[in-house]
Amino acid sequence: MKLKSNKTKEIAICLSLILFSLFVIFYLSPFHIEAEKAEILALSPRLFPELASWLIAFLSTVLILITILEDERNRHPKKTFNTFAEEMTVLAASAISIFFIVSFILLGFIPATFVSLVLLNLTQGKLGIIKNLGISMITTLSVYLFFHYVMEVFFPVGELLK
Amino acid sequence: MIMLENLIGGLSLILTWQNLLAITAGSTLGLIVGTIPGLSATMAVALLLPLTFDMEFVTGIMLMVGAYKGGIFGGSILAILLKTPGSPASACTVFDGYPLTRQGKAVKALKMAKYSSVTADIFSDIVLISCAAPLAAIALRFGPPEIAMLIFFSLTIVAGVAGDSIIKGLISGVLGILLATIGLDPIIAVRRFTFDVPNLDSGLSLVPLLIGLFVLSEVFVQLGNKKNGADEFTIPKARKPEDNRVSWQEFKPTLKTIFRGSFIGTAIGIIPGIGTGIASFMSYGQAKRSSREPDKFGKGSLEGIAASEAGNSSVVGATFIPLLALGIPGDIITAIIMGAFMIQGLIPGPMLFAEHASLIYAIFIGFFICDIVYFILGAIFMKYAGLLSHVPRSVMFPIVWIFCVIGTFSLRTSFFDIGVMFAFGIVGYYLQKLGFALAPLLIAFILTPIGESAFRQTLLMSDGNLWIFLSRPISVVFLLMTFITVIGIVRSYRKTRLR
Amino acid sequence: MKYFKTLLCSLLAFAFFIPTSVLAEYPEKPISMYIAFGAGGSTDSMARIISKEIKKILKQQVVPINLPGGGGTVCMTRLAGEKADGYVIAAALTAQLNRIPIQRKTAYKPLASFTPIYAYAAAPAGIVTYKDSRFNTLKEMIDFGKKNPGKLKYGVGGAGTTPDVSMRLIEMQAGFNWISIPFKGSMEALTALMGKHVDVVASGPKFVSMHLSGQVRTLAVLNDERLSSLPDVPTTGEQGFNVPLKTYFAFYAPAGLPADRLAILENAFAEAVKSQKVKEAIDKFAMAPVDMNSSRLSQYLEKAWPEEEQILKDLGIIKKAATSPR
Incomplete structure (x- = not known):
């Protein structure tokens, strides 16, 4: 049962790849490349994107065929998907990343970094609260000082604080 | 005779305490910057450029060269210890360096990297000094058709780094091609897939893509992979004393790989317009194909590290060949260094060789001194890197995360770049989980702009006639090499499936 | 006793803060200079040399930041979105304000989004x-x-x-x-x-x-007059061709820069390019020095737009300008 669902997952991925490549060929390429159709396709800016998409479609089809026809014995049992806990942590990390970008723009470097670091450490659940705040603060300040004075990169002041 | 005179002249110019200080300071800065995720040798060199205006010419150049060489090695340190490459040059070192770290052999891996790098560096420096002019003349023979065929050949390396599923690796690669087409068309400057976002006019920037795809995705993997016990630490402790050394018996068999890698790296560095990113990939791919133990690649093969490092180090000296002999920079960093030349009023090229030969020789000798310095510095650095082994991974990776973000931001002070980086972090994470290798995507992404331009320029040159590729000797050579390699790949693929 | 000490410390602390805000005059913090091309090129090298001179004149750091891409348009797009307070300027060419926007649509309005500050040299071709x-x-x-x-x-x-x-x-x-x-x-x-x-x-x-x-x-x-560095080379003008296209190296600020700050910057640049180092560099890079302050540069840009548009239409490269100038 488990192996079969792996196969289904693989086929699903391939089908979506095929759909994607068709999307590029029939929608993105004609409408989002600002050029008229050239007489010689080889000289057109559309050549490479379309060629690449056809290749993706072709390779995905080959992969589907191999997946269907493959002998069960040859499959390397690979653990490709995560446990729920892992997925949750990764989702949390992504959410924190988005939060970071937004707060970086709105509040500036130091508050955004500090809070994001604290949150990330929380997702790991390995540091006590005091150590967490301490390490986050030290890291934030050292990064700030290094970039500001050594690398001469100036962080913009947050929009809300201007 | 003249050469001896110039050599002596050069020697006296270079052996001043200011120059030695510059070399040391530059190498140190390069090592530090290279080791920080998100920052690269390019940034270190660009940072030092304004400082060189007020310095003696040779001192300024040596400062930047030191940073260049140090930066590359810094990126390798990062790649080995944290599975996060500092730049495309060290992406291949991750494949074998990181598994060794997990086996407790981090120091062995680092030492191997250092020995390979220094050997390769010396090789390309010797080439630089002895045959710069004739080699540069050969490099000029590489016009658009030759470059197109060379890139075509380089794409075959993709198969070597495709991981377990070659077809998925190829798909990854083709996705890389597609991503590279975003932006302004290189020939007629029309927008492709930019959706009216001005920042995309120049396409997806390489560094945010690299950092996101390789570094950030690894951060996500590590954050999700909470471990306990001995695995908790960033760098596992060595289990046996041999894990901290590289013995002569281990090193000797890799010499062949190092020389091959040096040769490849030097060749790539000499041809202007190819860039240095793919030198380590080509060296790695070739080494894997000709190795007696190809299965060990990717699991901690010292040969793999040697190949990657030889490639990325030898390319450095070689990029100076077109710069000094012809006045053509071989890559971005040499372009910056050329700026330093120009600002000092010296125009690199054959005239410089004729009028200021001792300056050039001073720089050549300086290169060797750089190699020695960074051999020593590298050892010191590794001791400090060892301190990282006491830091638990769960603390390390949030910090890496911050550096990624800030490093990417500092490139162009652009929030857009940060967004690109995060997007690719997610993409990289899921691609890996679904079994798609990431290296092919990176390679294709780097090679496509060069390859597409070269291909379309060729067609313009030949009025659309494809026979031009067969009418020029060098391009025929590469075409043949591509076919031979592809046949080789198909053969070995069949062998693995039939097992 | 305890309170007195605290009071004294806070007063001292205040003393450090007050002067900075009261005596504030432009420029009171570093100026960012976006450079439209990559490090090591002629635009970049000249911009860096000039910015060092400006630092001496204005007694304030000028921080170069490379923003290459799109033939210089990525940098100008960024500049257009910045505040016109005189702390962000850009080093670019005049091509980003006529030739390029006429041929493809840019996100900025070439003649409305910027305050031209100074042009210091013409680039020969x-x-x-x-x-x-x-x-x-x-x-x-x-x-x-x-x-x-x-x-x-x-x-x-x-x-x-x-x-x-x-x-x-x-x-x-x-x-x-x-x-x-x-x-x-x-x-x-x-x-x-x-x-x-x-x-x-x-x-x-x-x-x-x-x-x-x-x-x-x-x-x-490709010029009407011979280059001083190449006195033996004929020009296209001499050979009967009319190639009026020029490209100048110039500095810009976002539109709406207050007149007093503009004057300070203008004068600083004019002075900077008279310095020995800059003159030598202009020579070394084979550029022809010019001296165009803000109003002359603006006049040039206004005049050039319809001229360039016409040339490109005559050549059949465009049917009409891809971007509207305002």
């Missing part, structure tokens, strides 16, 4: 061939082109750049055809030339140093 070429003069090359249609191909640093458009003007005025092969920058085009992969290249300033070192031969300078 030239038609070059490799040193043992069969062509000794431009005329020989054009005659060859007329007799062998479709055989003559020229390399150029980018499609639609000043040298490229100049070549098309010559094409139109001489009545023949040659084919443009765009490369990524003049450097790459000149490299291809040296390898004899193309017969001729239309290049930006880089060709001068290559000519002087004997690696290439200049057939004509």
Whole structure:
């Protein structure tokens, strides 16, 4: 049962790849490349994107065929998907990343970094609260000082604080 | 005779305490910057450029060269210890360096990297000094058709780094091609897939893509992979004393790989317009194909590290060949260094060789001194890197995360770049989980702009006639090499499936 | 006692803060200078040298930040969105404010989004061939082109750049055809030339140093007057061609820069380019110095827009301008 669902997952991925490549060929390429159709396709800016998409479609089809026809014995049992806990942590990390970008723009470097670091450490659940705040603060300040004075990169002041 | 005179002249110019200080300071800065995720040798060199205006010419150049060489090695340190490459040059070192770290052999891996790098560096420096002019003349023979065929050949390396599923690796690669087409068309400057976002006019920037795809995705993997016990630490402790050394018996068999890698790296560095990113990939791919133990690649093969490092180090000296002999920079960093030349009023090229030969020789000798310095510095650095082994991974990776973000931001002070980086972090994470290798995507992404331009320029040159590729000797050579390699790949693929 | 100490400390602390805010005058913090091209190029090197002089004059740091891409448009788009408080300026060419926006749509309004500050040099362009070429003069090359249609191909640093458009003007005025092969920058085009992969290249300033070192031969300078660094090379003007296109190296600020700050910057730049170091650099990079303050530069840009638009329409490159100037 488990192996079969792996196969289904693989086929699903391939089908979506095929759909994607068709999307590029029939929608993105004609409408989002600002050029008229050239007489010689080889000289057109559309050549490479379309060629690449056809290749993706072709390779995905080959992969589907191999997946269907493959002998069960040859499959390397690979653990490709995560446990729920892992997925949750990764989702949390992504959410924190988005939060970071937004707060970086709105509040500036130091508050955004500090809070994001604290949150990330929380997702790991390995540091006590005091150590967490301490390490986050030290890291934030050292990064700030290094970039500001050594690398001469100036962080913009947050929009809300201007 | 003249050469001896110039050599002596050069020697006296270079052996001043200011120059030695510059070399040391530059190498140190390069090592530090290279080791920080998100920052690269390019940034270190660009940072030092304004400082060189007020310095003696040779001192300024040596400062930047030191940073260049140090930066590359810094990126390798990062790649080995944290599975996060500092730049495309060290992406291949991750494949074998990181598994060794997990086996407790981090120091062995680092030492191997250092020995390979220094050997390769010396090789390309010797080439630089002895045959710069004739080699540069050969490099000029590489016009658009030759470059197109060379890139075509380089794409075959993709198969070597495709991981377990070659077809998925190829798909990854083709996705890389597609991503590279975003932006302004290189020939007629029309927008492709930019959706009216001005920042995309120049396409997806390489560094945010690299950092996101390789570094950030690894951060996500590590954050999700909470471990306990001995695995908790960033760098596992060595289990046996041999894990901290590289013995002569281990090193000797890799010499062949190092020389091959040096040769490849030097060749790539000499041809202007190819860039240095793919030198380590080509060296790695070739080494894997000709190795007696190809299965060990990717699991901690010292040969793999040697190949990657030889490639990325030898390319450095070689990029100076077109710069000094012809006045053509071989890559971005040499372009910056050329700026330093120009600002000092010296125009690199054959005239410089004729009028200021001792300056050039001073720089050549300086290169060797750089190699020695960074051999020593590298050892010191590794001791400090060892301190990282006491830091638990769960603390390390949030910090890496911050550096990624800030490093990417500092490139162009652009929030857009940060967004690109995060997007690719997610993409990289899921691609890996679904079994798609990431290296092919990176390679294709780097090679496509060069390859597409070269291909379309060729067609313009030949009025659309494809026979031009067969009418020029060098391009025929590469075409043949591509076919031979592809046949080789198909053969070995069949062998693995039939097992 | 305890409270007295605290009071004293806070007063002292205040003492440090007050002067900075009361005596504040522009520029009171570092100025960011966006550079429209990558590090090491001529725009970048000149901008850095000039910014060092400005630092001496204004007693404030000028921090260069490279924002290459889109032929310089990425940088200008960024600049257009910044606050016009005089703390963000950009080093670019005039092409980003006429030639390029006319050919493709940019997110900024070329004549409305910026305050031009100062232009300090004109970038020369030239038609070059490799040193043992069969062509000794431009005329020989054009005659060859007329007799062998479709055989003559020229390399150029980018499609639609000043040298490229100049070549098309010559094409139109001489009545023949040659084919443009765009490369990524003049450097790459000149490299291809040296390898004899193309017969001729239309290049930006880089060709001068290559000519002087004997690696290439200049057939004509795309200008009306001869270059001081190349007194023996004829110009296209002399040979009967009308190639009025110019590109100036200039500095800009976002639109709406207050007049007093503009004056300070203008004067600072004017003074900076008179310095020894900058003059030498302009010479070394084979540029022709000019002295255009804000109003003269604005006048030039206003005049140039319809002229360039007309030229590009006459050449058939565009039907109408891709971006509206305001």
